[in-house]
Amino acid sequence: xxxxxxxxxxxxxxxxxxxxxxxxxxxxxxxxxxxxxxxxxxxxxxxxxxxxxxxxxxxxxxxxxxxxxxxxxxxxxxxxxxxxxxxxxxxxxxxxxxxxxxxxxxxxxxxxxxxxx
Amino acid sequence: xxxxxxxxxxxxxxxxxxxxxxxxxxxxxxxxxxxxxxxxxxxxxxxxxxxxxxxxxxxxxxxxxxxxxxxxxxxxxxxxxxxxxxxxxxxxxxxxxxxxxxxxxxxxxxx
Numbered sequence: 001x002x003x004x005x006x007x008x009x010x011x012x013x014x015x016x017x018x019x020x021x022x023x024x025x026x027x028x029x030x031x032x033x034x035x036x037x038x039x040x041x042x043x044x045x046x047x048x049x050x051x052x053x054x055x056x057x058x059x060x061x062x063x064x065x066x067x068x069x070x071x072x073x074x075x076x077x078x079x080x081x082x083x084x085x086x087x088x089x090x091x092x093x094x095x096x097x098x099x100x101x102x103x104x105x106x107x108x109x110x111x112x113x114x115x116x117x
Numbered sequence: 118x119x120x121x122x123x124x125x126x127x128x129x130x131x132x133x134x135x136x137x138x139x140x141x142x143x144x145x146x147x148x149x150x151x152x153x154x155x156x157x158x159x160x161x162x163x164x165x166x167x168x169x170x171x172x173x174x175x176x177x178x179x180x181x182x183x184x185x186x187x188x189x190x191x192x193x194x195x196x197x198x199x200x201x202x203x204x205x206x207x208x209x210x211x212x213x214x215x216x217x218x219x220x221x222x223x224x225x226x227x228x
Contacts, residue, residue, distance in 0.1 A: 031214055042206055042220040043161070050214060058215060090160060094214070101148040102210020105163030 003027050006091050006109035014117055019078040021112050023091030025071075032074040033092040033106065034058075034066065043090065049074055081116045088113050119143060121209045123219035130197050131227050137193045138222040140207030144188035151208040152181055152192055155221070161206060164192075197226040 003026030013019055023032060031050055035043040035058075045058030047066040055066050063085060065077045078085055092106040121142045130136050142150060149168045153161040165174040170185040178195045194201055204221040211217060 033216070035218075040220060043208075043218040045215060045217070048215055056213075056215070059217070097214060100168050102151075102214055102216070103149045103166055103168050105151060105166050106153075106161075106208075106216065107163070108160035110160055 004091060004093055004107060004109045006089075006112050008112060009110065010113045012115045012117065013081055015082055016080050019081050019114065019116075021076045021089055021091075021114070023074045023076070023093075023109060025074075025093045027093060027095070027107075028071060029093040029095045029107075031094045031096075032068065033094075034064075034074065034076045035090045035092065036060065036087040037090060037111070038087055046076065046089075083116050086114060086116045119209060119211060119217040121207065121217050121219045123205075123207060123222050125222060126220070127223040127225070129225045129227065132197060132199060134197050134226075135193065135195045136197055136224065137191050138205065138224075139189055139191055140219055141189045142207070142209045144186060146211065147185045147188075148210050150183055150185075150190050151210070151216070152190070153206040153208065155204040155206055157203070164205075192222075194224070197224070199226045199228050202226045 005024045007022045033048040034046040044060045049055045049068040067075045089112045091109040094104045094106045152164040155161040165181045167183040172183040174181050180193045183190045204223045206221045208216045208218045
């Protein structure tokens with residue numbers, strides 16, 4: 001299995017509090033992703049990183065920020081959590097594409113279940 | 118928002134039945150098409166990455182085909198087993214390695 005760890009695995013917090021989720025990889029892969037999983041939506045991209053300090057927004061980035069100061073760590077921050085951000089969050093990693101963009105599979109962490117009351 | 122759609126949303130079959138489902142995607146700016154298998158309470162696992170029109174990939178009883186000109190991919194499962202029960206996701210890379218996932222087909226195989 002790809003060396004990818006998410007922490008915490010579960011968190012319950014209150015509306016308005018800041019929350020940071022951590023994704024740590026031991027594969028030295030270039031790309032790291034944060035997704036959220038909600039019923040009826042599959043996986044939706046929040047933010048992704050294509051290198052240290054290089055990040056870009058996904059389709060549901062409002063209310064989230066990210067940072068990647070080291071290759072191995074990708075942090076997702078909810079500055080002021082809202083109930084609509086209750087979800088299961090998955091981190092994924094993938095190596096550099098070989099020739100054709102997007103031709104390397106993603107490997108997923110075990111997920112973080114976040115509940116905001 | 119990209120138009121990546123999967124059908125059907127859910128499927129119930131008996132053990133031993135063969136089944137298939139579809140992922141449709143934009144046929145322009147095509148780079149690759151991914152299939153993932155997602156079992157309940159686990160994380161998604163990559164099945165196939167397909168890049169060439171006419172590609173056919175196989176892993177055991179599961180196979181996939183790709184038509185980039187018309188923008189669809191089929192996933193086939195031959196002789197479904199209860200352990201095949203999962204949600205099957207397709208994903209479409211765009212814009213320098215971002216991915217857009219379909220909402221998935223949930224397969225339930227009854228013994």
